[in-house]
Amino acid sequence: MSVRQCVNLLRDEGRRSGAAIPFVLVAVALVAGGCGVYSTSSGRVDESLRLVNVPYLENATAEPSIEIELTEAIISALQDDNTLRVVDAEAARTELAGRVVGYKLREAFTSATGGNMQVDEYQVQISVELTMRRLDGGENVFTRKRLNGSGNFILGDGATSELTARQEAAAEIVREVLGLIVEDW
Numbered sequence: 109m110s111v112r113q114c115v116n117l118l119r120d121e122g123r124r125s126g127a128a129i130p131f132v133l134v135a136v137a138l139v140a141g142g143c144g145v146y147s148t149s150s151g152r153v154d155e156s157l158r159l160v161n162v163p164y165l166e167n168a169t170a171e172p173s174i175e176i177e178l179t180e181a182i183i184s185a186l187q188d189d190n191t192l193r194v195v196d197a198e199a200a201r202t203e204l205a206g207r208v209v210g211y212k213l214r215e216a217f218t219s220a221t222g223g224n225m226q227v228d229e230y231q232v233q234i235s236v237e238l239t240m241r242r243l244d245g246g247e248n249v250f251t252r253k254r255l256n257g258s259g260n261f262i263l264g265d266g267a268t269s270e271l272t273a274r275q276e277a278a279a280e281i282v283r284e285v286l287g288l289i290v291e292d293w
Contacts, residue, residue: 156244157192157201157242157249158192158193158201159193159195159200159201160186160193160194160195160202160203160204161195161197161199161200161202161203161204161243162179162186162194162204162205163197163203163205164179165178165179165205165236166206166208168207168209169209169210169211170211171208171211174208174211174234174274175207177274177278178208178278178281181278181279181281182204182285185285185286186286189286191289191290192289200243201242201243201244202240202241202243202249203240203243204238204239204240205238205241206238206239207236208235209237210233211234212232212233213230213231213232213233213270214231215227216229216231216260217229227263228262229260229261229262230260230261230263230273231258231259231260231273232258232259232260232261232270232273232274232276232277233256233258233277234256234257234274234277234278235254236254236255236281237252237254238250238253238285239251239252240288249289253288255281255284255285256280256281257276257280257284258273258276258277259272259273259275259277260273260276261273
């Protein structure tokens with residue numbers, strides 16, 4: 109049944125029973141539900157910024173290779189999203205560059221076993237600073253924007269790995285990057 113058919117049915121039922129308020133509430137819920145849909149359509153992008161170069165991030169942490177993982181995750185997400193086209197430096201009109209500024213591994217959950225405290229879950233926290241600049245000398249799209257991501261991993265039964273938590277943190281950062289790019293245009 110289509111939304112229109114549902115609305116007509118509810119309207120007809122509301123007329124018969126004299127219950128206009130429930131009809132209005134349901135209609136508002138149906139309309140509001142449709143307003144929450146979000147699209148990253150390439151039609152919404154400033155064409156002068158569509159071609160972007162993404163050099164490897166700098167790594168200001170002691171965590172080896174984290175900059176490579178994050179850069180590759182960002183490039184992959186941009187390509188999958190298709191809002192921007194990732195190109196080499198010569199063809200680019202914009203550049204998305206930055207650095208990894210934080211990598212923390214902290215205790216997320218502890219338990220007491222036999223009078224001893226034991227860590228059951230850790231959290232990986234990653235922070236980056238990114239700048240998206242126009243290569244034609246125009247104003248930056250955003251400058252030194254700090255983005256954070258986190259992911260947890262469990263020790264013991266049902267164990268997950270630190271790598272899985274890193275991937276979760278990277279995915280959060282990538283979602284923020286995509287949001288910034290579409291939101292700021």
